[in-house]
Amino acid sequence: MNKPYVRPLSKTSWFLTQPRYKRYMAREVTCLFIFAYTFLLIMGLKRLAEGPDAFNAFVQALGSPLGVLFNLSVLIAAVYHSTTWFNVTPQAMPIQRGEEFVPGKIIIGAHYALWAVVSLIVLILGV
Amino acid sequence: MAKSNKPIFWGLFAAGGTVTAFVTPALALVTLFAAMRFNMDMFTYDAIHAFAANWLGKLVIFGIILLSLWHAAHRTRVTVHDFGVRADGLVAIVVYALAGIGTLLTLVYLLRI
């Protein structure tokens, strides 16, 4: 007799069933912070184009408790995005040299090193 | 089954994911420092304006914002689906429209600087 039973799967809460799904969703949700932050940058450009007074008012507004909280959460989300992104690069872009594949740790390490250099440049330019 | 057109957006998503992974944490740190006013000499109008006024600076800013937008837009589309919303066509239009508007605004503001 053929009467297969299909177990229900919740479309809205499936990711609560396993820790690895929660980590995946945390990774995906970082994009909302990056989306919002990019619009903040665009707003900053607008203020920059409007002149010193407008720009200073923009920086002033950043300093509100809400502004600081927002920046802090973006920072945390962005760091989580960076680590999860770099950690999987050897899977998406393996490099074969001669016969062997370059060990994943080396590819990841190179990304982290470059990340440090880029961050330093941004900080020097910005600070 | 026809081949998908998702590669257009996925290409931007992947390039953008790489760019934001490299620069967004440091950018967020800079704006956080500016917000908390660790040093009144940092993040000044003159310094930022000088950077955005030359064409190389404009290009860098445009590249970062463009790719961040399209990265975030595409991942948002997937995430909305993951949260159980089954309206992919509509969601795609909304998120890509947001990214498109952001891209246009960035161009306009950059040209005004």
Add this chain to the structure above:
Amino acid sequence: MSERQIQLEVLRYNPETDSEPRYQTYSVPCLNEWVVLDALNYVKDNLDPTLSYRWSCHMAVCGSCGMMINGEPKLACKAFIHEYTDQIRVDPMANFPIERDLVTSVEDFIAKLASVKPYLIPKEDKPISAGEFKQTPAELKKFKQYTLCINCMLCYAACPQYGLVPEFLGPAAISMAHRYNQDSRDGGRDQRQEVIATDTGVWECSFVGACSEVCPKHVDPAGALQQVKVASTIDWYKEHLMPWMKK
């Protein structure tokens, strides 16, 4: 040899009498060296001959005994009792319809696997007299890990996108397509792209990565799928933005 009394909680489903599955608990005297499959065999031999499950080789080669052990996709022959507490819950593989007890329907996966043409399609016909297709160790290494797949379907049981969108071709089928695409003797990539570079093909994947985490043979289907995305994206840009560049 130490013995432990394990409470084995097994999901039962009899299509002739049940409208939905229910758990049944067996108390099994297990040796610490046992795997969960041994415990199931003990139940079948000594406690309840009606319990249905698939198994064959007992050494992680045949890929038959995939099931959820404490919610994690595992081969029952590779899940050692000593790694668990005295309470072990066993479910049929997630995301698959249950036929009976721990036996699930595999037709969907078999059809999907066949659809990607998982065999060599030579670039041109070559008479046997022309000799063998030669391959360097480096060319072999490009795809070797994917040949280790035993079609156990644990990656499908781990993949939430397959659970949510059953049309998704899924990890093992697409990595098997990638395996042949990566083979220097093969010329069938264009044919396979028609199947895998589609919305319900590789583009349904969002790189959760669970497939690679649960693979008992340490294949990396998640990596294969991302590589397929990269290659398909390059194809797309070449095709639409540089139509003069023929592949």
